[in-house]
Amino acid sequence: MEIDPLIFRLSIFILSIFVGYYVVWSVTPSLHTPLMSVTNAISSVIIVGAIIAGLSGNSDSIFNTSSIFGFMAIALAAINIFGGFLVTQRMLAMYKKKKKDK
Amino acid sequence: MISANLSAIFYLVSGVLFILALRGLSSPETSRQGNLFGILGMIIAVTVTFLSVGNFSSGFIFVLVFILIGGSIGALIAYKIPMTAMPELVAGFHSLVGLAAVFVAISAFLNPEAFNLGQPGNIKLGSLIEMSIGAAVGAITFSGSIIAFLKLQGIMSGSPITFKGQHPLNAIILVSIVILIYLLCSTQSSNLFWILLAVSFLIGFLLIIPIGGADMPVVISMLNSYSGWAAAGIGFTLENTALIITGALVGSSGAILSYIMCKGMNRSFFNVILGGFGATEDTSGSTKKEKRPVKSGNADDAAFLMKNASSVIIVPGYGMAVAQAQHALREMVDTLKKNDIKVSYAIHPVAGRMPGHMNVLLAEANVPYDEVFELEEINNDFANADVAFVIGANDVTNPVAKTDPQSPIYGMPVLDVEKCKSVLFVKRSLSPGYAGIDNDLFYKENTLMLFADAKKMTEDITKNL
Numbered sequence: 001m002e003i004d005p006l007i008f009r010l011s012i013f014i015l016s017i018f019v020g021y022y023v024v025w026s027v028t029p030s031l032h033t034p035l036m037s038v039t040n041a042i043s044s045v046i047i048v049g050a051i052i053a054g055l056s057g058n059s060d061s062i063f064n065t066s067s068i069f070g071f072m073a074i075a076l077a078a079i080n081i082f083g084g085f086l087v088t089q090r091m092l093a094m095y096k097k098k099k100k101d102k
Numbered sequence: 103m104i105s106a107n108l109s110a111i112f113y114l115v116s117g118v119l120f121i122l123a124l125r126g127l128s129s130p131e132t133s134r135q136g137n138l139f140g141i142l143g144m145i146i147a148v149t150v151t152f153l154s155v156g157n158f159s160s161g162f163i164f165v166l167v168f169i170l171i172g173g174s175i176g177a178l179i180a181y182k183i184p185m186t187a188m189p190e191l192v193a194g195f196h197s198l199v200g201l202a203a204v205f206v207a208i209s210a211f212l213n214p215e216a217f218n219l220g221q222p223g224n225i226k227l228g229s230l231i232e233m234s235i236g237a238a239v240g241a242i243t244f245s246g247s248i249i250a251f252l253k254l255q256g257i258m259s260g261s262p263i264t265f266k267g268q269h270p271l272n273a274i275i276l277v278s279i280v281i282l283i284y285l286l287c288s289t290q291s292s293n294l295f296w297i298l299l300a301v302s303f304l305i306g307f308l309l310i311i312p313i314g315g316a317d318m319p320v321v322i323s324m325l326n327s328y329s330g331w332a333a334a335g336i337g338f339t340l341e342n343t344a345l346i347i348t349g350a351l352v353g354s355s356g357a358i359l360s361y362i363m364c365k366g367m368n369r370s371f372f373n374v375i376l377g378g379f380g381a382t383e384d385t386s387g388s389t390k391k392e393k394r395p396v397k398s399g400n401a402d403d404a405a406f407l408m409k410n411a412s413s414v415i416i417v418p419g420y421g422m423a424v425a426q427a428q429h430a431l432r433e434m435v436d437t438l439k440k441n442d443i444k445v446s447y448a449i450h451p452v453a454g455r456m457p458g459h460m461n462v463l464l465a466e467a468n469v470p471y472d473e474v475f476e477l478e479e480i481n482n483d484f485a486n487a488d489v490a491f492v493i494g495a496n497d498v499t500n501p502v503a504k505t506d507p508q509s510p511i512y513g514m515p516v517l518d519v520e521k522c523k524s525v526l527f528v529k530r531s532l533s534p535g536y537a538g539i540d541n542d543l544f545y546k547e548n549t550l551m552l553f554a555d556a557k558k559m560t561e562d563i564t565k566n567l
Contacts, residue, residue: 006228009338009346016350019121024355027127029451029476030465032359032458033188035127036326039352040195042120042140043333046202047169048113048151049217049340053209054165055155056216062161066213071168073205076198078172079179084195085141086180091188091462092137095130098470 034091041084047077109154110343112146117347119143124351130471147344185466186423189455193251193322199329200243203336204299207237210339211295217340223290229339230290234283236335237295238302243328245306250321253310254455260315268312269376275305313374316420316497316536318455319363320374327356359457366451366477368503368514396532396544398551401562404526407550409567411488413444415480417517418460419453421494421529425556428467431493434564435469441567446483447474448517450498481518490522492543493556496535501542509539525549528559 027035053070057063119139126136152162183191210217210233211225219229252258279301286294313321334349364371408414416435422428435445447469453460464474484490492499499519502509519525520543527549534540543549552559 005341006338009341009343012343013334013338013346013350016117016121016347017354020124020351020354021358023121023124023351024358027124028129029362030449030458030461030471030474031127031130031133032362033192033456033462034133034458035124035355036192036322036359036457037188037195038123038127038137038140039326039330039355040192040199042123042144042348043199043329043352044202045116045120045144045147045344045348046199046206046333046336048147048342048345049206049210049336050202051148051151051165052155052217052340053206053213054168055159055161056209056213057161062159062164064213066209066216067161069205069209069212071164073202073209074165074168075172075175076202076205078169079176080172080195080198080202081144081176082173083176083180083191085137085144086177087183087188087191088137088140089134090180091185091465092130092133094185094462094465094468095133095471096465096468097130098472 031092031095034088037084037091038088041081041088044077044080044084047074047081050074050077104150104153104156106154109150112150113342113344114347116143116147116150116344119146120344120348120351124355143344185462186426188462189318189322189459190251190254192456193247193254193325196322196325196329197244197247197251200240200245200247200332203240203329203332204237204244206336207233207240207339208299211237211292219339223292225290227287230287231283232335232338234286234295234298236332236339238279238283238298239328239335240332241299241302242306242309243325243332245303246310246321246328247306247325249307249310250318250325253315254318262314263311268308272305272308275301275308279305309375312376314536315455316452317367317374319452319457319459320360320367320371322456323356323359323363324375325356327353327360330354330356363452363457366515368511394545396551397549398553400552401554401559402566403550404552404559405563405566407524407526408438408443408489408491408563409441411443411523413446413487414438414489414491415484415487415522416445416447417490417492417495417499417519418447418449418464419493419495419498420455420459421496421556423454423459423463423494425494427493427557427560428463428469430557430560430564432464432467432469434560434567437564437567445473446480448477448480448484449474450477450495450517451515453495453498477515477517484518485521488523490519490525491528492519492525493528493560496529496541497539499541499543500535500539502539505542511539519543520546520548523548526552528552528554528556530555 123140330352337345
């Protein structure tokens with residue numbers, strides 16, 4: 001009997017939770033705010049679903065109810081992706097070490 | 103058009119890059135590189151999606167247009183936002199992830215053929231379960247984050263909103279969500295799908311209103327976690343590895359942060375989530391409301407104390423963020439350092455309105471991160487320091503947490519500020535902090551209260567140094 005592909009996805013999911021657990025515990029507490037903004041940005045990879053939805057219309061009708069929701073989701077996820085990565089970049093650029101020459 | 107196997111491999115690559123993005127945050131030096139890994143992972147995921155759909159019709163133009171619109175809004179916000187508004191921004195971003203998850207789920211429900219999930223009214227059972235869980239969690243994330251955003255922004259009062267029968271009502275709604283998902287999956291009725299969404303929006307709203315302002319670090323972390331689980335739910339529906347990995351990462355990240363925040367307050371997660379903390383009239387405090395003597399001073403006295411110190415520890419809190427005093431503080435510290443006084447910063451895990459809030463503000467004011475210490479690292483140093491300068495913090499310095507088992511904050515880890523030779527406490531009045539209890543530190547022999555706005559006081563001290 002073949003294994004349902006769902007089981008493979010479930011395995012990836014469970015293992016990723018463990019990876020996430022260990023990786024996040026090693027994040028230094030002073031970077032917890034950037035951690036939140038970057039997790040925000042990467043969870044917007046949900047845009048891949050939105051793109052599929054947006055492109056689901058055919059050439060006769062680009063806009064149907066389903067693709068309109070897709071387009072809206074694309075815009076929302078894009079705000080998050082650009083906003084999230086850029087604001088993280090901006091924050092991380094501020095973390096500086098003590099100058100040695102003092 | 104690329105094969106499904108090849109695109110699955112690329113999605114896996116972008117999932118791995120996202121793991122590396124979080125791994126980079128283990129130290130400030132590697133963090134910037136980590137962020138670039140994250141961006142690269144995102145570019146790969148988006149490009150592969152375009153290639154795998156392979157439909158470069160006019161719809162493609164619209165996808166690009168919407169990415170551009172959203173992207174420019176996002177970029178604009180990222181450049182304009184002041185660092186003090188970071189908690190609101192993060193809450194706002196969470197709400198967008200939640201809503202995007204809901205929209206994708208609606209799309210997939212209306213047009214399952216586009217996602218290979220079956221026909222409308224006959225969606226594969228597994229996909230329908232994943233989709234409805236993703237949609238429900240997404241909706242809760244959305245409305246919950248909106249409330250968190252409004253509270254942090256100050257549009258809505260930060261005090262808890264409670265009413266009779268609140269908890270039974272929430273419990274009934276949560277149970278009905280489970281029943282609705284079950285019914286939806288057995289009937290495939292689109293009406294049930296809409297009801298499920300409406301009820302989920304409602305519960306997100308109801309869950310967050312009883313939680314007070316200073317508990318926001320837990321709420322934001324929790325919503326962060328939810329946004330991850332919502333993404334993972336959609337990831338299962340779309341059979342997309344990148345989304346499943348990311349969802350799991352973000353979900354566990356938010357859960358760990360909530361745990362750290364709860365531990366920082368010595369309260370259980372449920373105690374925080376059930377809310378109402380700080381709203382109840384404190385019975386223990388009001389019984390002994392006798393006037394105790396307080397020593398208060400001005401900027402001159404404070405400057406004198408600090409000039410004669412050899413080491414100073416600064417304890418910042420939410421009040422510093424409100425007064426935007428971080429730059430003035432750093433100028434004061436620069437002057438102290440010129441006088442060969444050793445200065446370090448002590449940060450309590452729940453200082454501010456989100457995890458790491460104070461660290462970001464100090465970094466913004468060009469404070470080197472190796473002068474900033476966490477509670478465990480610095481707590482023993484208070485006994486050897488001459489002056490503790492408490493600016494905008496309150497409950498996290500209250501010695502009652504160590505001495506009075508009756509106190510609501512008993513057992514909470516606090517900074518041992520009272521062990522310093524002298525304590526300077528910048529505060530606008532003697533009013534109690536968030537927990538609604540008096541701070542014993544105000545009345546200690548070696549405490550000097552500086553009643554003023556944090557920013558103004560810090561500037562005045564600098565002038566007097």
